[in-house]
Amino acid sequence: MKDYLIYFAQAYPNFRRPELESLADLYNIPLDLSHHDESNPFLIVQLENDDQARKIMERSVLSKGIYELWGHGKTVEELQENVKQISSDKFEIFKENSFRFNFIGYKGSRSNRQKVKLIESFSFMAFTGHVSMNNPDEIYTILEEYEVTGSEKATTPINLWLGRQIQLSARTENILDKYDLRTRKYIGTTSFDAELSLVSCNIGQVAPGKITYDPFAGTGSFLVAAANYGGLPMGSDIDVRMLKGKSDDCNIQANFKQYNTSLYFIDIMTMDFTNNALRSDFVIDTIVCDPPYGIREGLRVCGAKNAEKAAGREHVVIDGEKAHLRRDFIPPKKPYELANLLDDLLTFAADRLPLDGRLAFWMPTANDDFEINQIPQHKNLQLIYNLEQEFNKWSRRLLVYVKRDESYAGETSNGLKAHHIKNFRERYFNGFNEKSR
Ligand SMILES: C[S@@+](CC[C@H](N)C(=O)[O-])C[C@H]1O[C@@H](n2cnc3c(N)ncnc32)[C@H](O)[C@@H]1O
Numbered sequence: 001m002k003d004y005l006i007y008f009a010q011a012y013p014n015f016r017r018p019e020l021e022s023l024a025d026l027y028n029i030p031l032d033l034s035h036h037d038e039s040n041p042f043l044i045v046q047l048e049n050d051d052q053a054r055k056i057m058e059r060s061v062l063s064k065g066i067y068e069l070w071g072h073g074k075t076v077e078e079l080q081e082n083v084k085q086i087s088s089d090k091f092e093i094f095k096e097n098s099f100r101f102n103f104i105g106y107k108g109s110r111s112n113r114q115k116v117k118l119i120e121s122f123s124f125m126a127f128t129g130h131v132s133m134n135n136p137d138e139i140y141t142i143l144e145e146y147e148v149t150g151s152e153k154a155t156t157p158i159n160l161w162l163g164r165q166i167q168l169s170a171r172t173e174n175i176l177d178k179y180d181l182r183t184r185k186y187i188g189t190t191s192f193d194a195e196l197s198l199v200s201c202n203i204g205q206v207a208p209g210k211i212t213y214d215p216f217a218g219t220g221s222f223l224v225a226a227a228n229y230g231g232l233p234m235g236s237d238i239d240v241r242m243l244k245g246k247s248d249d250c251n252i253q254a255n256f257k258q259y260n261t262s263l264y265f266i267d268i269m270t271m272d273f274t275n276n277a278l279r280s281d282f283v284i285d286t287i288v289c290d291p292p293y294g295i296r297e298g299l300r301v302c303g304a305k306n307a308e309k310a311a312g313r314e315h316v317v318i319d320g321e322k323a324h325l326r327r328d329f330i331p332p333k334k335p336y337e338l339a340n341l342l343d344d345l346l347t348f349a350a351d352r353l354p355l356d357g358r359l360a361f362w363m364p365t366a367n368d369d370f371e372i373n374q375i376p377q378h379k380n381l382q383l384i385y386n387l388e389q390e391f392n393k394w395s396r397r398l399l400v401y402v403k404r405d406e407s408y409a410g411e412t413s414n415g416l417k418a419h420h421i422k423n424f425r426e427r428y429f430n431g432f433n434e435k436s437r
Helices: 013-026 050-058 076-094 112-120 194-203 221-228 240-244 252-258 307-313 338-352 424-429
Strands: 002-008 042-047 063-073 099-106 138-146 157-168 211-214 232-237 267-270 286-289 300-302 333-335 358-366 381-390 394-403
Touching (some): 013 381, 194 221, 194 381, 338 394, 394 424
Parallel strands (some): 211 286, 286 358
Antiparallel strands (some): 138 157, 300 333
């Protein structure tokens, strides 16, 4: 095993470990991240080889890059001593390769002149390859951590590492700019932000050639994120207007065209999730979604509020045809409880996912009355992550479950129902003033 240094982004630190763990698990790479510290963007991990490092980093959204560790010190002198001690054997291997140096400074940086001086002080590595700024064989990166005290600009690092760059992350390669909602052809009020859509797909283990289903597809944010990773996305939504978009140049298909991923896109269909028409033996590998909570969209299912009245309409005939059997019939919708919808979602996932397949969905919770037992559970689904993104009075949580076989003795429970938690919508529009129980 070799030491590698991971440099994380300063975003959603509690999602970082689940993202990398999920990617490592997807590629069957043993990776111990138990020592990950959310307050520190630097992490040393052990991997067998560069190929493993490349695989776990390439798709990552919450990391910036991974480096083969050549040395560490609290001062420049300590770093150089350590490089000589632990990496001398590598000097020969890379001796003739072209190279350049890079700097990464966390909470501080040094001037260009200082950088040049520092690079020159590594001349003991005696590389004979030429320096290439544009296309070097190797990039040696000096990563520095500074400590800011008061308002003073930090000038001396408290930790320095030298690493050979193995792989920059999708984030460093600008995936967030590419999927930025501000430049996406079709978005709506329900569109989910690009960063967390991509992270959800990573933690959901969307993989090339695997069918990814979003049952509440809306404007298709998770669908385009899934296709980015080679997943085969398929979506449904009860609201045909969402799926249709505004024009040929402003709909879900246009988004796939924009990202050059149309080939992966299976299709979308107008369908009430609770009256699901997908064949029962149709294999769905991953489910990633953001169910309706009634904030920007209604939670509705097919059915009539008043069954008696609706029964009376069954006799309505248009042009000799029963109205409700015509193709242009729009079925009535009625409100539905969120607690029931989440039950339906878990039951569907437990029935349709293959063993080890993942269900990842977002659930909002009020901060003042959240209890862990509100998270719905199913006896064949193991909840592996409950990741909180906190706002002022409420949070949304990415809940990630893995399908287990019958020998997994989980419990089925619905905390929202059991604790009579009011629909999140009511509390949201009350400004969370009235408690739900
Ligand atoms: C929170 S939005 C999801 C938005 C989506 N992630 C996007 O990128 O735009 C929830 C969606 O669920 C849909 N919906 C509500 N009730 C539904 C039902 N019974 N079956 C399927 N979709 C439903 C709504 O029309 C809405 O588009």
